[in-house]
Amino acid sequence: MLKVASLVFNPFQENTYLLYDETGACAIVDPGCYEREETETLAGHIASNNLNVVILLNTHCHIDHVLGNAFVKNRFRVPLYVHRLEEPYLRAVASYASNYGFFHYEDSSPDAFLTDNQIVEFGNQKLNVLFTPGHSPGHVAFYHEESRKLLGGDVLFYNSIGRTDLPGGNSEKLLESISKRFFTLPDSVTVLPGHGPETSIGYEKKTNPYCGLTVK
Ligand SMILES: [Zn+2]
Numbered sequence: 001m002l003k004v005a006s007l008v009f010n011p012f013q014e015n016t017y018l019l020y021d022e023t024g025a026c027a028i029v030d031p032g033c034y035e036r037e038e039t040e041t042l043a044g045h046i047a048s049n050n051l052n053v054v055i056l057l058n059t060h061c062h063i064d065h066v067l068g069n070a071f072v073k074n075r076f077r078v079p080l081y082v083h084r085l086e087e088p089y090l091r092a093v094a095s096y097a098s099n100y101g102f103f104h105y106e107d108s109s110p111d112a113f114l115t116d117n118q119i120v121e122f123g124n125q126k127l128n129v130l131f132t133p134g135h136s137p138g139h140v141a142f143y144h145e146e147s148r149k150l151l152g153g154d155v156l157f158y159n160s161i162g163r164t165d166l167p168g169g170n171s172e173k174l175l176e177s178i179s180k181r182f183f184t185l186p187d188s189v190t191v192l193p194g195h196g197p198e199t200s201i202g203y204e205k206k207t208n209p210y211c212g213l214t215v216k
């Protein structure tokens with residue numbers, strides 16, 4: 001059975017997710033840890049639950065989601081998976097990290113590329129990769145069908161949606177991603193977003209002021 005732990009890191013209050021199951025195999029999604037205290041919190045959670053980290057996934061490569069990539073890759077010797085269209089944005093982070101005060105940002109590079117509808121496996125778990133551009137060009141979400149949990153990144157938030165004013169953002173594509181890939185999932189699906197509290201597909205369909213009315 002899938003277990004999910006979420007940790008909030010960095011000044012952007014980014015949600016880092018640890019996914020694991022009874023085998024101990026663990027996938028880390030969007031490690032935002034930066035300060036030593038944060039990386040120790042992440043490593044401590046893994047050690048105290050006897051987890052074996054096997055894969056590192058990024059929904060997209062904005063700075064707040066990738067600050068801990070190098071730490072996770074180095075500490076656990078695991079491959080980093082991102083969508084190919086995010087690679088230039090990952091490479092760009094080193095050029096602007098200091099503007100946000102991250103003077104010790106360590107660069108990381110992908111080891112493999114994610115594609116739409118790909119199945120990512122770890123332990124006994126399967127995640128379905130949903131290509132959901134708009135907030136960024138190569139944004140993906142990870143859907144765990146068995147538990148009806150969606151790691152949604154910065155696409156859909158509790159009563160809000162991802163911003164589209166950053167380089168490569170596109171509001172039409174974002175709304176299309178929400179209506180065609182998120183709102184076609186069962187209402188009972190829990191959305192675990194990149195920021196803020198969890199929500200559900202059904203709740204956002206009814207109440208979200210940005211996209212509720214545009215969806216048929
Ligand atoms: Zn973002």
Ligand SMILES: [Zn+2]
Pocket residue numbers: 012014062064065154194195
């Ligand atoms: Zn974010």
